Amino acid sequence: MHADFPKLYSEISTDGAQRALRWTAIEAITKSSWKRAQGEMLARLVFGTKSPPGGHHEDELEEALVAFHQAFSExxxxxxxxxxQNQVLAAGVVLQYLGSNSLVALAMITTACGGARKLVLPVDLVTLAENALSRLGASRRVRPDLSKISIPAPEFDFEPDFSGVVHNSPITFKTVFDQFTETVGEALTDLVDKFNESTKVLVETGKKADEELDLLSWVLGQRSLLSNQSFADLPLSERPLVFAHDLASLTKIFPGPNSIPGLLSRxxxxxxxxxxxxxxxxxxxxDWTSAVLKGRKPSPVTSPVHFALLRRQETGAGEGWYAGWSATTGIDVGATMSPIALAEQFYREILWLR
Incomplete structure (x- = not known):
């Protein structure tokens, strides 16, 4: 049981036996196959958003919600x-996921939208999600010591059994050769498995190095990718979203490196x-808005800035989309963030929407 769950569940009950039953259901949920709709549904339950957890005629969300309730009923x-209770139990599921699932952490943080949405829980779930992202971002970029990678020569013991062999009958040697073939085959299979594992390590190491080089090249080159403008030519008001999109397009390993704020600042x-x-x-x-939204279905809950772009695209720039966006997301029209916090928000939304 997660160390914070007793404190969290104390909002509902202090009954230890009941709490244990709830945790059993939470473990069952987190051991089942993961779907992105589950993260969306959990975010809606945890934050109590205007958008219902089961969506509006959205099959995947409805299925995720039914599975959620069914696990606790069973x-x-x-x-x-x-x-x-649904909010607290959903928060419990999130707690369990935060140890290994970066997408759940992303969903919690993007839904909070820099504090524009508040959580009233005895556990600071957003800070825990931030810590989880930082931990996962660092651990998934640790480079192995390639000097320690080696594949030992295969060894195997084989004692031929000639008890059934008749010297003047070649066919009787077949059993001996079959045994030899099986033994050598097992040794070669083990060798290939070790070779593939070593190759996988090399590929992952190269992927990490390539991502680092791409991010550094971008910040040193001082030129945006999608808008194809020098950094100096971009107005300050455009930089948070434009630069966040560039960095997200160069990010290959989830949930992104911890150096993103530093790169944005630079x-x-x-x-x-x-x-x-x-x-x-x-x-x-x-044009930039259309390119960013192409192929994406923003959620008013987990990707509120993208959803704002969608509403702005529908009505055009100006104030015409403000009221509808605010009513749907529950975020105040006057909500503000520091430019770098907004850039991080948008960066994380892009990773979530992939």
Missing amino acids: ADPSIEQGAR AGVKATGKIKIVDAVNAVSD
Whole structure:
């Protein structure tokens, strides 16, 4: 059981036996096959968003919600559903996922949207998600010591059994050769497996190195990728979203490196001051917006900035989309973030939407 779950579940009950049953269901949920819709559903339950956890005629969300309730009902048929209990139990599922699932952590952070949405829970789930991303981002980029990679020569013991061999009958030697072939085959299979594992390590190491070089080349080259402009020519209001998109397009290993804030700062995104989300969305061009949204289905919950771009694309830049976006997302039109926080938000939304 996660160390924070007793504190979290104390919002519902202090009954230890009941808490244990709930945790049994949580473990069952996290051991089942993962689907992105599950992360979306959990975010909606945890944050109590205006968008319902089962969606509006969205089959995958409905299935995820049914599976969520079913797991707890199977562990304890007497359980009674309720909004607060669902929120707490969903938060418990998130706690269990945070140890290894970077997508769940991303969903929690993007839904919080830099504090524009607040959680009322005895556990600071957003900070825990931030810590999980930092830990996973670092651990998945540790480079192995390639000097220690070696494949030992295969060894095998083989004692031919000639007891059934008749010297004047070649066919009787078949059993001996079959035994030899089987022994050598097993040794070669083991050798190939070790070779493939070593190759996999080399490929992953190269992937990490390539990502680092691409990110460094971008910041040193001082030129945006999608808009094809020098950093200096980009207005300050456009930089958070434009630079975040560039960095996300170069990120190959989830959940992204911990150096992203430093790269954004080096590129000219300010860590001080505030910018309205709606102003940043209005600042980018129509062509850039269309390119960024191509092939994506933003959620008003887990990707609110992308959803703002979608609403702006539908009505055009200006204030015409503000009210609808705010009503759907539950985020105030006047919500502000530091430019670098907004860039990180958008960067993480892109990773979540992949």
